[in-house]
Amino acid sequence: MADPTRADLSERVVISVDAMGGDQGPAAVVAGIANSAQKNPKIAFIVHGPEEELGPLVARRKLSDRCEIRDVRDVVKMDDKPGNVMRHGQGTSMWSAIEAVRNGEAEVCVSCGNTGALMLLSVVRLRKLPGVNRPAIACLWPSRNPGGFNVMLDVGADISADAHDLLQYALMGMSYARNGLELERPRVGVLNLGTEDHKGRPELKEAADLIEAAAPAAQFDYVGFVEGGDIPSDRVDVIVTDGFTGNVALKTGEGTATLIRDFLKQAFKATPLSRIAALLAVTSLRRLTKRIDPRRVNGGVFLGLNGTVVKSHGSADATGVSAAIKLAFKLAESRFTERLAARVASAPAPRQDAGQQEVKSGQAG
Amino acid sequence: MADPTRADLSERVVISVDAMGGDQGPAAVVAGIANSAQKNPKIAFIVHGPEEELGPLVARRKLSDRCEIRDVRDVVKMDDKPGNVMRHGQGTSMWSAIEAVRNGEAEVCVSCGNTGALMLLSVVRLRKLPGVNRPAIACLWPSRNPGGFNVMLDVGADISADAHDLLQYALMGMSYARNGLELERPRVGVLNLGTEDHKGRPELKEAADLIEAAAPAAQFDYVGFVEGGDIPSDRVDVIVTDGFTGNVALKTGEGTATLIRDFLKQAFKATPLSRIAALLAVTSLRRLTKRIDPRRVNGGVFLGLNGTVVKSHGSADATGVSAAIKLAFKLAESRFTERLAARVASAPAPRQDAGQQEVKSGQAG
Numbered sequence: 001m002a003d004p005t006r007a008d009l010s011e012r013v014v015i016s017v018d019a020m021g022g023d024q025g026p027a028a029v030v031a032g033i034a035n036s037a038q039k040n041p042k043i044a045f046i047v048h049g050p051e052e053e054l055g056p057l058v059a060r061r062k063l064s065d066r067c068e069i070r071d072v073r074d075v076v077k078m079d080d081k082p083g084n085v086m087r088h089g090q091g092t093s094m095w096s097a098i099e100a101v102r103n104g105e106a107e108v109c110v111s112c113g114n115t116g117a118l119m120l121l122s123v124v125r126l127r128k129l130p131g132v133n134r135p136a137i138a139c140l141w142p143s144r145n146p147g148g149f150n151v152m153l154d155v156g157a158d159i160s161a162d163a164h165d166l167l168q169y170a171l172m173g174m175s176y177a178r179n180g181l182e183l184e185r186p187r188v189g190v191l192n193l194g195t196e197d198h199k200g201r202p203e204l205k206e207a208a209d210l211i212e213a214a215a216p217a218a219q220f221d222y223v224g225f226v227e228g229g230d231i232p233s234d235r236v237d238v239i240v241t242d243g244f245t246g247n248v249a250l251k252t253g254e255g256t257a258t259l260i261r262d263f264l265k266q267a268f269k270a271t272p273l274s275r276i277a278a279l280l281a282v283t284s285l286r287r288l289t290k291r292i293d294p295r296r297v298n299g300g301v302f303l304g305l306n307g308t309v310v311k312s313h314g315s316a317d318a319t320g321v322s323a324a325i326k327l328a329f330k331l332a333e334s335r336f337t338e339r340l341a342a343r344v345a346s347a348p349a350p351r352q353d354a355g356q357q358e359v360k361s362g363q364a365g
Numbered sequence: 366m367a368d369p370t371r372a373d374l375s376e377r378v379v380i381s382v383d384a385m386g387g388d389q390g391p392a393a394v395v396a397g398i399a400n401s402a403q404k405n406p407k408i409a410f411i412v413h414g415p416e417e418e419l420g421p422l423v424a425r426r427k428l429s430d431r432c433e434i435r436d437v438r439d440v441v442k443m444d445d446k447p448g449n450v451m452r453h454g455q456g457t458s459m460w461s462a463i464e465a466v467r468n469g470e471a472e473v474c475v476s477c478g479n480t481g482a483l484m485l486l487s488v489v490r491l492r493k494l495p496g497v498n499r500p501a502i503a504c505l506w507p508s509r510n511p512g513g514f515n516v517m518l519d520v521g522a523d524i525s526a527d528a529h530d531l532l533q534y535a536l537m538g539m540s541y542a543r544n545g546l547e548l549e550r551p552r553v554g555v556l557n558l559g560t561e562d563h564k565g566r567p568e569l570k571e572a573a574d575l576i577e578a579a580a581p582a583a584q585f586d587y588v589g590f591v592e593g594g595d596i597p598s599d600r601v602d603v604i605v606t607d608g609f610t611g612n613v614a615l616k617t618g619e620g621t622a623t624l625i626r627d628f629l630k631q632a633f634k635a636t637p638l639s640r641i642a643a644l645l646a647v648t649s650l651r652r653l654t655k656r657i658d659p660r661r662v663n664g665g666v667f668l669g670l671n672g673t674v675v676k677s678h679g680s681a682d683a684t685g686v687s688a689a690i691k692l693a694f695k696l697a698e699s700r701f702t703e704r705l706a707a708r709v710a711s712a713p714a715p716r717q718d719a720g721q722q723e724v725k726s727g728q729a730g
Contacts, residue, residue, distance in 0.1 A: 249617045
């Protein structure tokens with residue numbers, strides 16, 4: 001919680017924001033903070049980066065009463081090797097932003113920086129939850145679900161995952177869906193080549209058995225294997241996969257959406273009639289564009305740590321940063337970290353009790 | 366080549382079509398044949414399935430002079446296990462359709478049936494090209510390229526691939542791009558988590574080295590690692606990946622395109638003004654819809670066999686079947702099978718001469 005001497009922050013949910021390291025620089029990050037601050041009076045910020053850069057930006061946006069600046073000199077660059085950042089990164093805005101969560105000053109950390117470095121620093125400084133082998137990055141995916149989104153994980157924390165890792169992803173993703181998307185009883189599926197039980201890699205079949213066995217106690221529904229085409233569907237809420245496959249799927253979906261958006265723009269410039277049509281349909285088209293805008297679902301969440309970290313796209317602009325902050329606020333408000341920890345703690349231990357279903361039914365985490 | 370006694374077929378390119386096994390039944394397949402026959406007088410067909418079903422369909426479409434019917438009783442079902450089909454499938458339309466390519470009556474086989482069974486039968490009956498370890502399925506992907514499409518492989522023939530398999534995919538995909546897309550000097554990339562050289566699985570780095578070394582002799586450009594977001598881009602023409610990842614990416618892209626198309630329809634029904642707009646923009650929108658319609662790029666091509674097999678979507682309708690036939694015709698006309706065989710034969714042998722670049726520079730295959 002916030003330092004009680006800072007009365008202006010003490011009543012609010014504090015989000016720790018790494019202002020540096022994104023492609024668009026600190027101005028875009030502070031603009032995103034300003035958007036969120038205006039929409040939601042319950043958020044306060046600790047912003048990390050060089051005072052001489054952040055000070056004027058914060059002052060210009062009139063955020064001085066909502067933002068505390070932590071003056072740090074160094075910045076993690078996109079091409080820095082994670083190992084180097086871990087050894088020499090104490091003076092960076094990323095390190096400082098994570099540290100504020102570690103020491104309890106802030107609830108959630110948000111950064112647009114280098115994913116690999118952010119993950120490694122988060123794991124080293126916040127440490128893994130008891131029982132978690134591999135932390136994961138979960139993303140939200142536009143879908144036909146009533147809530148409009150699915151959760152997919154892992155989308156790039158780790159390049160491989162065994163059956164027990166996939167079980168943990170299922171439990172963590174389910175907890176995220178419950179707290180982040182307010183789904184009482186999430187439907188969980190395992191991403192595979194096809195929906196038939198006999199398809200795919202052996203570890204996926206083993207994972208499917210483990211997840212199915214864990215479903216009753218953890219109060220979710222296991223829907224079986226799902227395909228790439230099911231990711232945006234209403235068949236499933238939580239899609240479990242390894243980080244390599246998830247990352248490719250995520251970027252493929254984003255790339256496809258962007259391609260179609262560009263084609264759509266071209267189509268409406270093609271003829272004079274279509275230009276008039278674009279004017280008439282402007283509201284509907286704006287709603288559509290918003291619905292498929294990757295910036296709106298900006299924010300991969302690191303799951304499995306003692307503290308929540310939201311990774312915003314490196315290229316995020318103010319809209320994207322604001323979306324990541326909104327997600328961070330929602331997770332902080334739902335006490336997501338504590339619930340997730342309880343959920344993982346109640347899962348069967350690796351490799352010994354796959355068949356055993358007497359999992360303690362704790363709080364719905 | 367066609368039996369010289371069938372004078373009506375002898376001047377034409379003969380495509381062997383499995384009329385059964387698709388989700389929409391033989392009527393959709395024969396309708397697709399009729400579309401293609403009308404557009405292209407140079408194609409003749411051998412159609413495989415029960416005479417009593419196909420005879421009336423062919424007669425109604427007035428295709429009797431373009432289609433020879435091979436009367437076979439059995440059908441491979443979508444949930445048949447490939448191994449069973451191999452042991453007991455001699456009487457099926459799928460088997461018969463492949464056999465027509467095997468014995469030289471037809472140039473290319475087209476089927477909407479069970480992918481696993483079609484692949485296994487194709488491998489067993491047509492046999493792998495000398496030097497090919499794993500055959501692959503290549504698909505076309507709508508992209509920003511001048512030609513409008515990229516090639517991706519493997520999209521599901523095999524669930525894994527080692528570095529040498531990925532090299533063969535690169536060579537086969539490059540040959541396909543040259544003959545199917547008419548690209549003189551295709552750009553080849555390896556799908557990975559990120560574009561940085563240090564990212565990803567070890568076999569991908571090894572594959573990248575092999576492919577880079579093979580590029581000069583095989584006359585293509587190696588562009589390095591590509592991400593999911595690059596699949597629809599103008600950075601690359603041939604995307605090399607294992608069958609698991611490729612299948613997930615393909616279906617994710619298709620699912621995303623379908624989702625957005627549905628959102629677009631909803632947007633144009635949202636208000637009276639947007640309904641008028643849809644009328645005004647009808648031509649532009651129809652062009653857009655066509656551009657992102659997965660049916661237009663229907664047809665995964667099996668590469669690495671003594672004979673070309675085009676796998677159409679199981680759910681293909683007449684438009685989809687016709688697209689697959691068009692692709693089959695194009696590949697037959699370019700003598701793709703022979704060129705691909707020459708290309709693969711010129712590649713370095715597995716695991717011994719990765720560093721050696723004195724590959725014979727034969728015809729551009």
